[in-house]
Amino acid sequence: MLSLLETLINGLLLGALYALFGIGLSLSLGVMRMINIAHGDLIVLGAYLSSVIVLNTDLDPLSSLLIVIPMMFVIGWLLQKLLFNRVMGRDPLSPLLLTFGLSIVIQNLLQELFSADTRSLPAGDLALQGIELGGVNIGVLPLISAGISVLAFLFVAHLINRSPIGSAVRAVADDQETARLVGVNDRRLFAYMAGFVLVTVAVASVLYGMRTPFSPTAGPERLIYSFEAVVLGGLGNLWGTFFGGLIIGVAQLLGARIDTGLGPFFGHLVFLVVLIARPEGLFKAGRA
Amino acid sequence: MLRVEQLSAYYGLFQALFEVDLRVDEGECMALIGANGAGKSTLLRSLVGAVKVSADSVQFDGEAVGGASERKQLKRGITLVPEGRRLFPSLSVRENIELAQRHGRPGRWDTELLFQELPALAEVQNRPATALSGGQQQLVAISRALVTNPRLLLCDEVSLGLSPYAVDEVYRLLNMARQDGMSVVLVEQNVQRALAEADRFYCVQKGRVVLDGVAAEADHHAVANAYFGV
Ligand SMILES: Nc1ncnc2c1ncn2[C@@H]1O[C@H](COP(=O)(O)OP(=O)(O)O)[C@@H](O)[C@H]1O
Ligand SMILES: [Mg+2]
Numbered sequence: 001m002l003s004l005l006e007t008l009i010n011g012l013l014l015g016a017l018y019a020l021f022g023i024g025l026s027l028s029l030g031v032m033r034m035i036n037i038a039h040g041d042l043i044v045l046g047a048y049l050s051s052v053i054v055l056n057t058d059l060d061p062l063s064s065l066l067i068v069i070p071m072m073f074v075i076g077w078l079l080q081k082l083l084f085n086r087v088m089g090r091d092p093l094s095p096l097l098l099t100f101g102l103s104i105v106i107q108n109l110l111q112e113l114f115s116a117d118t119r120s121l122p123a124g125d126l127a128l129q130g131i132e133l134g135g136v137n138i139g140v141l142p143l144i145s146a147g148i149s150v151l152a153f154l155f156v157a158h159l160i161n162r163s164p165i166g167s168a169v170r171a172v173a174d175d176q177e178t179a180r181l182v183g184v185n186d187r188r189l190f191a192y193m194a195g196f197v198l199v200t201v202a203v204a205s206v207l208y209g210m211r212t213p214f215s216p217t218a219g220p221e222r223l224i225y226s227f228e229a230v231v232l233g234g235l236g237n238l239w240g241t242f243f244g245g246l247i248i249g250v251a252q253l254l255g256a257r258i259d260t261g262l263g264p265f266f267g268h269l270v271f272l273v274v275l276i277a278r279p280e281g282l283f284k285a286g287r288a
Numbered sequence: 289m290l291r292v293e294q295l296s297a298y299y300g301l302f303q304a305l306f307e308v309d310l311r312v313d314e315g316e317c318m319a320l321i322g323a324n325g326a327g328k329s330t331l332l333r334s335l336v337g338a339v340k341v342s343a344d345s346v347q348f349d350g351e352a353v354g355g356a357s358e359r360k361q362l363k364r365g366i367t368l369v370p371e372g373r374r375l376f377p378s379l380s381v382r383e384n385i386e387l388a389q390r391h392g393r394p395g396r397w398d399t400e401l402l403f404q405e406l407p408a409l410a411e412v413q414n415r416p417a418t419a420l421s422g423g424q425q426q427l428v429a430i431s432r433a434l435v436t437n438p439r440l441l442l443c444d445e446v447s448l449g450l451s452p453y454a455v456d457e458v459y460r461l462l463n464m465a466r467q468d469g470m471s472v473v474l475v476e477q478n479v480q481r482a483l484a485e486a487d488r489f490y491c492v493q494k495g496r497v498v499l500d501g502v503a504a505e506a507d508h509h510a511v512a513n514a515y516f517g518v
Contacts, residue, residue, distance in 0.1 A: 167387050170378040178374040180358045181336065182432060183391025 006136045007253050013138070015229075015249020016146035020204040021222060022229035022241045023152060024197035030236035031173040032190055034088060037099040040223030041106040042198060046072055046205030047214050048110055051119055061121040061206050068202045076198030080191040088190070089176070103219060110216035118218075121209040145207040152200055153242050160238065169193070173236070221264070228271040234281030244282065247274075289314045289471060290335070290366075290440055295345035295354070297327070297334045304330040305495045312440060317472040319486035319503060321479055323515055327495040328475045329371050332442045336368040337361045348440075362392060365439035369446055371475075373429040375417035382413040385431050392436025396468065402431045405464065423454025430461055440471045448477055459485060479511060491515060 021043060028034050036042075049071060053064040083102070087094035129140040160166040171179040172186050180186055208214075208222075228248050233240025248267045255266025274282060290312040297305040304327045312318045320328050333339040335346060337358045346354035348364055356364075376384055385399045403410035406427055412420055417428050426446055433441055443462065447455040462485075466472055476482035483489060483503045491499035491514035499514040501507075 164386075164390060167379055167383045170383075171376045171387055174376040174378050175374055177338065178370060178376070181338065181362075181368055181370060181374075182388040183359050183362045183436065184387070185359060 002135050004257075006138075007257055008250060009136060009138060010142065011250030011253035012246050013142035013146040013249070014253060015246035016149040016242075017142075017204060017208055017245070018225045018229050018248050019242045019245025020145075020149040020152055020200060020207070021226035022233075022245050023156060023238070024200045025226045026230045026233075026236070026238060026241040027156070027193060027197055029230060030238075031169050031193065032084075032088065033092070033173075034084065034095045035099070036084075037096060037223065038103040038106055038219070039099075039201070039226055040221065041103045041110075041219030042072075042075075042201050043205040043208070043222045043226075044110065044214050044216065044219045045075075045106055046198075046202045047121065047209035048114060048119075048216075049202075050121055050206045050209060054121060060124060061210050065202060065206055068206060069199050072198035072202035073195040076201075077191050077195035080194035081187075084194065085187050085190060103223075107216050107219060114216060116215060116217070118213040118215040120213040121206060123210040127210070141207075141210060145211075148203060148207065149242075149245075152203065153238065156200075157238055165189075225264075225267070228267060231281055232271055232274055234283040237281070237283045240281060240283035247282075289349055291347040291350075292331075292335075293345055293347065295331070295334060295341055297330050297339050297341050299330075299339075303495065305334070308492075308495075308497055310490050310497060310500070312471050312473060315466075315469045315471055316488065317466060317474060317486045319474045319476060319482035319489040320492060321476070321482055321489055321511060321515060322492035326492040328492055329444055330495075331492070332368055332444050332473065332475065335361070335440075335442060336366055338368070359391070362436055362438075365393060365437070366442070367392070367433045367436045367438035367440070368442040369429050369433045369444060371444040371448075373425050375425055375428055375432075377416055377418040379417060380414050381409060381417050381420065381428050384417045384428055385435055388432040389435035393438070395437030397434045397437050397465075399431075399435060402434065406431070406461070421454075423450050423457060426450060426454065426458055427461060430458065434461075434465055438470065440473070441465060442473045442475075444475045445477060446474075447481070455481070479508075479515065483508075483511070 025036065025039050028036055046068060049068045050061050050064040053059055053067055054061055083098060084095060087098050123141055126141045130137050131140065160169055168184045168189060171184060172189060176186055225248060229245035230241050232247055233244030247270060251270040252263040252267040256263035292308055292310045295305055295308040296303060308331060320331065322328050330339055334341045337356050337360065341354045343352040343354045348366065353361065353364060379387065382399065385402065389399055403413060409424060409427055417425065430446060446458050450458065462472060474482055474486055483506050486503040489501060489503050489506060490497050491511060493514055499510060
């Protein structure tokens with residue numbers, strides 16, 4: 001019983017991290033109406049950037065974020081400015097094809113630079129530390145990750161629902177053409193959003209890299225987890241993405257109890273079942 | 289202040305406007321009359337940059353400004369109240385208006401002044417904009433344009449589907465703006481009303497201007513012919 005509770009809690013903590021993967025995807029889908037197929041590869045790219053910094057300086061992975069975050073922001077901003085803005089607003093297929101190409105380019109680039117070997121980010125003592133709560137053992141690192149994820153969601157929700165930038169973002173999501181009529185600079189907004197999306201990606205990638213090894217081809221798997229969280233929660237629903245992530249995390253760890261290899265499969269299974277039962281996702285789309 | 293010369297507009301290969309010529313003078317109200325599909329909305333959308341046209345075809349204060357972005361036209365003082373209101377459903381009434389104000393020009397019109405003039409809107413300012421009645425939504429749509437402090441306000445079917453009382457409210461607001469010297473272009477299904485409100489008029493038929501004149505002197509028979517394309 002206690003071990004089931006432990007699995008549940010660990011599932012939630014893992015799921016919070018998947019939710020953090022999904023936050024960026026949720027924003028680009030909900031606001032820019034664009035699916036970035038390279039999302040997972042950018043997560044892996046973030047982990048490699050951190051790894052390079054950790055190997056060449058005496059920063060640990062978490063402090064490497066001080067450098068990785070601004071780098072990823074610039075990469076996101078540039079990608080949007082130079083590539084994505086060119087194909088947006090046409091047919092939905094163009095961004096799909098473009099980011100699919102980008103995904104392949106990033107994978108090959110990482111393979112060229114870092115070989116196909118798996119790596120992980122050294123978590124140091126953090127990986128071993130745990131706290132005991134009524135007989136249930138909870139890792140400190142997953143706890144920190146989940147805390148950061150919750151903070152990220154609170155921050156984004158506040159930004160979208162309460163700030164002037166947020167009302168411009170919601171206006172563009174509602175009706176891009178009319179948003180332009182009232183003077184919103186949609187392309188500049190998209191560029192900053194893409195930068196911000198990669199900031200969340202940077203944080204998620206380092207936290208995940210500290211607990212799960214990665215290789216240049218690990219991107220698609222991460223894309224799938226993010227995508228599942230977003231779709232499960234209902235497109236365009238920010239907190240839906242959060243709970244979608246939690247569900248995938250719990251499903252994976254419960255599945256892994258049955259058979260260690262079956263974890264991700266159970267995540268997909270839950271995703272599939274929910275999608276058949278409620279094609280629009282668990283939560284109502286709309287207000288973030 | 290506005291001069292349209294030989295303006296042609298296209299949607300892909302389809303030509304919606306053919307060498308349109310017209311002008312709007314400082315402080316004047318111009319009515320644009322024509323049947324559905326004549327090209328009135330396309331003309332207004334060309335003026336604000338939502339439909340791309342050649343630079344020379346739109347001259348504002350003698351400057352060729354055709355094809356400039358919506359943002360540039362807004363900064364020059366050309367603002368459109370789009371057909372169908374197009375309020376942002378995820379934004380409250382106040383957010384809808386404030387968003388436009390932030391991106392518009394500085395000036396007399398701001399959110400607080402509007403709420404003062406339209407107390408009924410002030411009461412529902414925190415509700416989602418599309419939860420209001422049609423008449424109130426239209427007032428929000430016009431407010432959203434007024435707070436950008438335009439010099440030329442383009443109104444596309446602002447009284448369509450409204451109750452007579454709501455129509456009067458809409459025109460009361462527009463006349464307040466006109467008293468500040470704002471120039472107005474009216475696209476209006478109700479030809480009588482349009483001619484009553486306007487100084488001059490143009491009739492558009494299948495993308496061409498077929499008749500124009502002083503509103504007070506308009507021959508209603510000729511206007512009806514131009515409207516129905518007889
Ligand atoms: N987005 C569009 N794409 C293609 N054709 C359009 C579009 N908008 C309008 N049209 C066509 O352009 C013509 C003029 O339309 P419009 O300017 O909306 O007329 P009006 O406002 O006078 O009713 C019509 O034939 C209409 O079908
Ligand atoms: Mg129209």
